[in-house]
Amino acid sequence: MELFTSIFVGIIIAATPLVFAAIGEVVVERSGVLNLGVEGMIIIGALAGFAFTVETGSFSLGVIASMVAGAAMAFLFAVLTQSLMTNQVATGLALTMFGLGLSALLGQGYSGKSVPTFPKVDIPYLSDLPFIGDLFFKFDILVYLSIALVIGVLWFFEKTRTGLTVRAIGDNHHAAHSIGYSVKKYRYLTIMFGGACAGIGGAYLSLVLTPLWVENMSSGRGWIALALVVFGAWQPVRAMLGAYLFGGITILQLHSQGFGITIDPQLLSMLPYLATIVVLVLISRETVKSKMRSPACLGTPFYASQ
């Protein structure tokens, strides 16, 4: 039972950076923008969070800094793709390259520095519950924030007018424009929201998960987050479950090695990727039936001709 609990907790923690980054990108893509620069925003967020925590000694300031840094990177992307109408795929890739390089340059002084252990919350009564308490109520605050964020985004898209507008813009920006919505303004905002989320995902990596700073420490998580968005068919909850599934397979394959299962570990390491493909296939068949599909304007630039 104890092992079950710790595996469960391990999965949630390992998946949380992915949840943050993926949920941000869900919002971005719902508004019709494809930002492939998630990896670059994560790593900048990781550095900003770590550096500010080291300098100020405050986790809150660190987390806020990571959000600001991620949003700043996203702002750069927004200026290029929305105002200067650059190609989104290429701009996103450039953003990743730039972010990895810049973080390595700026972070030179921080590898080898340490931050204290990120505090876990202690909810009266709930955390003390046997089993259930260990399972659900002993995480750090950011885990709950990530889940709240998912629910918030779900509510935003389903229940609010603004959410509806964002979806409309993602599906047909010309129509949205013609009834008077500023496509550009909304997209600037969603892109920066996505950047802030990726940034906080990075901070989770450097402040909670590892917790240290080294260059390239994102190790491709930005790409996985992008995969999860499509995997979740642009639905926030499904994207989150996808992140847990991916994290779960990764953690379980490590555990299975510890138990001495004799499969080549490199073949085991392929599992999360192969599983993603399999689930993608299953989902896309269903998608055709249930008419869940990508935002129609995804990746296409918008120019308001007057």
Add this chain to the structure above:
Amino acid sequence: MKRWRLLAWGIVALCAGFSLNISAQAADKFKVGFVYVGPVGDHGWSYQHHEGLKAVQKAFGDKVETTYAESVSEGPDAERVITQMAQKGADLIFATSFGYMNPVIKVAKRFPKVKFEHATGFKRAKNVSTYNVRFYEGRYAAGIVAGRMTKTNTLGYIASFPIPEVVMGINATYLGAKSVNPNIKLKIVWVSSWFDPGKETAAAKALRDQGVDVMFQHTDSAAPMKLAQQEGIYAIGQASDMHSFGPDAQLTSLIDSWNPYYIKRVKEAMEGTWKSEDVWGGINSGMLSFPEMNKVVPAEVAAEFKTTVDAISAGKFHPFTGPLKKQDGTPFLADGEVITDGVLASMNFYIEGVEGSLPK
């Protein structure tokens, strides 16, 4: 093909004007180049080599000029970077990763006057030396400490790729721990990466959850040490002194101490006494060192560790001494027989008692 030449010459002529003053600098200094596989900020393998560069610079001051290239992939780029260093006048080049082996040999042929040192390889030439450290000696000794300190009798090992260096490290660790604790179990997790802090943490967490209370690693980030600190268990550091990452967790660490070797070889090269050699330095060479032992380790265990280190250092004891069997039970070393360097350097099997199967 002639056209190519013509075109190339044209471009050369065009650009030569821009770069006249570049090559005319510091001709009389002895130039030493270093090629690293990772970033110098990795706090592991490449970081320690870079410490060696700094030591060389400090030891020789104005007489030596050092240069380096970091994050040089072991694929197609290595040969170019090494060539560029030689072309820019390096007199001695340290190529610090196994994958540079064939590129070094190729470049060395073209620059017979430049001297090359290749870490962890096995191909030499008149102007190419190889050097490596007998890390297994330290792992055996650290295994003893771990074997004594564990309460769960379960040790964890985070491994990268099944190359001989890693395999011999696992075997040596197991033998060391087993020598003091017959009930020892060694759990091995392969992360298929040299450097992925997130995955290393996850692997360490998995091992921890399975009852491991002393962690070994053969990967390059300090993440497992950090996790050990958080979880309140012990770990053995890798490559550098990881004390700052796990002040309570680190029992001891295997420090790659390249400094004395690098200083010695640079000195020899400057004086003209450099010869192509195959150096596999153990504890007694000073290339492998240990930080101060963690205070929680009882004095008698620390003494046991020191005795072992001294015995290995003096050549009185070899970690791989028979009787030993392979994992499948086939005899491998007879009673009192000591392993040969050749077998050790290409080790691709587990010793009897190590669990799991070695990935092929």
Add this chain to the structure above:
Amino acid sequence: MLKIEQRTEPSKVMLYATPLLALILTILSGFFLFTLMGKDPLQATKMFFFEPLTSFYNISELMVKAAPLILIGLGLSAGFKAGVWNIGAEGQFTIGAIAGSAVALYFYEMEGFYILPLMCLAGMLGGMAWAAIPALLRTRFNTNEILVSLMLVYVSTLLLNVLVHGPMKDPEGMNFPQSRLFSDSALLPLLMEDGRAHIGFVVALIFVGIAWVIQERHIIGFQIKVSGQADGAAKYAGFSSKKLVWMTFLFSGGLAGLAGIFEAAGPVGQLVPALPVGYGFTAIIVAFLGRLNPVGILLGGLLMALTYIGGENAQISLNLPSATTSVFQGLLLFFLLATDILINYQIKWLSVAKPSVKSN
């Protein structure tokens, strides 16, 4: 007030002026960056942009680095134009290298003119086979090809690792994870005696020509263009989008696979785990740098290659961190993309006193 207005037709002048403008902007911001890092900006800029063009060796290396970028970029551009997103060229590159290397190792120490063509064929087929997976899933189940091809990159890298640790390992290589060195008949012919530039660059040039002809003259080129611009229009014009998915995937996979075996049989001369160094991803950028136009891709590939080699130069000569290269490449791309706007749009300076009449 600045105002952006669409041009009635793309500006020919800007088409050629913008890359130059971007380069100047990059150099300017480089000046700023280098000064900030305490390096001589003039020297550093020289190292980055001119030094790689000042010797035969460096120019041949430019071709080595550019050849795979151009080949893969060409392949990808066909798909991108048709709205088919193959992001996994890196994986197709890797599988191509594996398939071609398998042929080379099968014919180890044999001679024959047929070996090299067979290897190239195997490489192309390998890349095509790997690309066929996302194509099949897309056409059969409507699965998103971006993700499938991306996931397959990770799988292919791990597969390469499994193979060089196992079946394709050099039997005399002390159990280190790399294949035998290819024998002479399995190595690509070189273009110059001193340097590694190989026939692959010429092949890349030939493909630039072919791609140009297809794009300009052939009906397939037209189909690709139309279906990229509007799915409905393509259907109306009566060609199957499924067929296009297959065609573009096989084309790009084949070229990536060819680039893969060229890399193994050219500059490296064996199969090593570090063979894929990200050409598949960089080529995506190259494709866009070249505005999906074959000649543009040729220039884009050369430019990216230049910054890589320049970055290595700057590291060795000035000890600039390797991360500077990615920052620089990022900046260059930003500027190139941003200035592109001048081709299709014009920026007008409107005085504030005269607001636009038709406000929306």
